[in-house]
Amino acid sequence: MKYSDNYTAMDRKLLMQKVQMQMSEKRFKHVLGVEETAIALASKYGASPEKASIAALTHDYAKERSDDEFQLVIRRDGFDLDLLNWGNAIWHGIVGADFVQRELEIDDEEILTAIALHTTGAAEMSLLAKIIYVADFIEPGRDFPGVKKAREIALINLDEAVAYETKHTLTYLIEQNKPIYPKTIETYNKWVANHA
Template sequence: MKANNYSALDREALMQKVQMQMSTKRFKHVLGVEETAVALAEKYGAAPEKASIAALTHDYAKERPKEEFQMVIRRENFDLDLLNWNNAIWHGIVGANFVQRELGIEDEEILQAIRLHTTGAAEMTLLDKIIYVADYIEPGRSFPGVQEAREIAFLNLDDAVAYEAKHTLLHLLEQEQPIYPKSIETYNRWVAKK
């Protein structure tokens, strides 16, 4: 029996398909994101069912080989600049394509939340913000500042987006990693408020 309006699969079947695509450690992370996303959805008035599905599928493509992403970027006419990036960016932006094709999830709000869960965006829906933040603060995460991020998330979701955007950029700068342009847009909108 279909358990929701957003997927042809019931929760058990969806979880099984997701679990088959990833390591045990990654699946545990996914379940933590789901738990957090549902709690945030209930707090801020989003559909818990949508938050659950977006959270369960947000890392669906995370452990795919880079060649598979490169093939889909070319075949599905993504911006070819994506080829200059890597899995950290691809598994969200391109991962939504895998979720749509392989899991039959057509709900654009869910797909958008998957696309933006690593980079954020200047314009984010409530669900986008919930998945972006839940991925950062789920119970399995352990890094300096995560407890503060968790507290902020349940006080003000926009402040939580800003906290995450700022600290993600700081981390990337410290590691001397390239910064995806959409992550800078996220910082400019939510932190610098431009």
């Protein structure tokens, strides 16, 4: 895919190299799977395949940063300090978008928001944010009970795929007695409870 210069000064190859340098081989393979899925969903649902590619390639850009680095940025850059009570699963999206903007010089709000919301979802999500949220869940490397059904739903109705993923994630967190980030509950209330 050839980038247009509208969202990043880098071409896809250079962006991929910069992302790859920040993560393990396994994580990078996941990122490429999310990109492939996001481009397919963007083509199906009428979003920009280029924006889907950029957001997918950068969605886990900060995933393997240290907790100390995240905590420093949360304190330094004016994030809600309640974030300090959470961990990497939440930080790498919300705070990760900040790393992408500063280090990769990607300023497109829709791309940055899609990165920020890719683990928690939100009551209000753009088409691109829904695509990255779902693509991260169903990319080809994922293998868990229910992923086949999630892939089938994603090809029929993107909003239903958001609902399915949110319910699946919440069920998992509850079964593991894990804390649930408030925005994830908002996502559930909007996409699952209101659609029932």
